[in-house]
Amino acid sequence: MFRIYPAVDIKGGRCVRLFRGDLARETVYSGHPWKAALAWQEKGASYLHVIDLDGAAAGHPVNRDAVREILRKVSIPVQCGGGVRRREDAELLLEIGVERVILGTRALEEPSFAEEMLGAFGPRVIVSVDTRGAEVATAAWRGMAARTPAEVIDHLAACGAERIIHTDVTRDGTLSGYDTGVLEPLLGHGLGVIAAGGISGMSDLETLKSLAGRGVEGAILGRAIYAGSVDLEDALAMEET
Numbered sequence: 176m177f178r179i180y181p182a183v184d185i186k187g188g189r190c191v192r193l194f195r196g197d198l199a200r201e202t203v204y205s206g207h208p209w210k211a212a213l214a215w216q217e218k219g220a221s222y223l224h225v226i227d228l229d230g231a232a233a234g235h236p237v238n239r240d241a242v243r244e245i246l247r248k249v250s251i252p253v254q255c256g257g258g259v260r261r262r263e264d265a266e267l268l269l270e271i272g273v274e275r276v277i278l279g280t281r282a283l284e285e286p287s288f289a290e291e292m293l294g295a296f297g298p299r300v301i302v303s304v305d306t307r308g309a310e311v312a313t314a315a316w317r318g319m320a321a322r323t324p325a326e327v328i329d330h331l332a333a334c335g336a337e338r339i340i341h342t343d344v345t346r347d348g349t350l351s352g353y354d355t356g357v358l359e360p361l362l363g364h365g366l367g368v369i370a371a372g373g374i375s376g377m378s379d380l381e382t383l384k385s386l387a388g389r390g391v392e393g394a395i396l397g398r399a400i401y402a403g404s405v406d407l408e409d410a411l412a413m414e415e416t
Contacts, residue, residue, distance in 0.1 A: 177384045178393035179410045180224040180254070180369065181215035181400055183208050183245065185238040187229065192398045204401050208241050209248040215400075216249045219411045222274075223253045224395045230258025231279065239267075246272040254301060265292060269299060277340060279303045280313040283320045286330050293334045301369075302331055303340040306357060312344045328364045338367035338392055346373025350398055353379040355386065362389045371395035375404050384413055 184191055190205040205211045212223055225245060229237035235258045236242075242255055256277025259265050265276040275298075282289035282302045292300045304327050305312045311320040311327055320327065331339060343357045351373045361368055368391050370383050376399070383394050399405040 176393075176414060177387050177391070178222055178369075178414055179220065179380075179407070180222050180393055180395045181212075181220045181407060182224045182226065182371075182395050182397040183212045183215070184226045184228050184397065185241045185257075188238060188241055191228070192401055193228065202398075202401075207244075208238075209244045211401075212245045212253075213248050215407060216251050218407045220407065221251055221411075221414065223249065223251060225253050225255040225273075226277070227255070227257030231256075232258075234258055234260055234280070236264055236268075239271075242268070242273070243271055256303060260288075262292065262295070265296065265300065269296070275299055275301050277301055277303050279305070283311055283313050283322070283327060289331060289336075290334045293331070293336055297335065298337045300336075301338055301340060302327075302336060303342065304328065304331075304361065305340075305342040305344055307344040309360075324360045325364070328361055328366060332365050336366055338369060340369045340371065340395070342370075342395075343372030349373050350375040350402065350404055352376075353383065355382055358386065358391070362386070362391075364390075366390065367392035369393045369395060371397070374399050377405060377409060380405070380410055380413060 185208050189203050190208040190211040191201040191203050193201050227236055227238045252274035254275035255273045260281040268276050306324055313320050353374050383391050400407045
């Protein structure tokens, strides 16, 4: 199944979108992230993608109260990350109702941590392998991992991962269109891929869905649905065909 994941990014307790991950270039869409989450659920979303942007920058979860409020308001599953660099951070998110915990920096920089977390929580852990060009971005996209995307993917597959998230950092939040070329190093490793970064219209989603046979499982929609360049209900209709 090709799934659409509306994004709810939280910064300073508000629902925002960033331009290429730059914390200084934000657009605020709601003072209450739960309202955005509920709105996407009411339009038919079957899964939500929630990121604590402050947590990603700080290296530890920051907006837990906002995440809890989202979980209280919606009934659909939520995948959530941002600053999850300790096992106890993941455990708390799972305890409060998150379906999948998203790992980033530490799992990319310390292969043993990814192995530990996948061994403990299986498919309820998903690693976000975000790239800038041919490099893997870490630390809220301000740093780079020492390993190549292919090396990271092969290790995750060997550890039992079922899927990854991938964002093209250079296009995220730009509405500049999705570049399928960035996916090539990530396909063919036996892992499903949830794609994000630059999606600007239905044609981008149709292109991504055409790659389902090669492992693309879905797409994360952020600025495109907030700015109105993609109608979420139209996008969700693609899940059924």
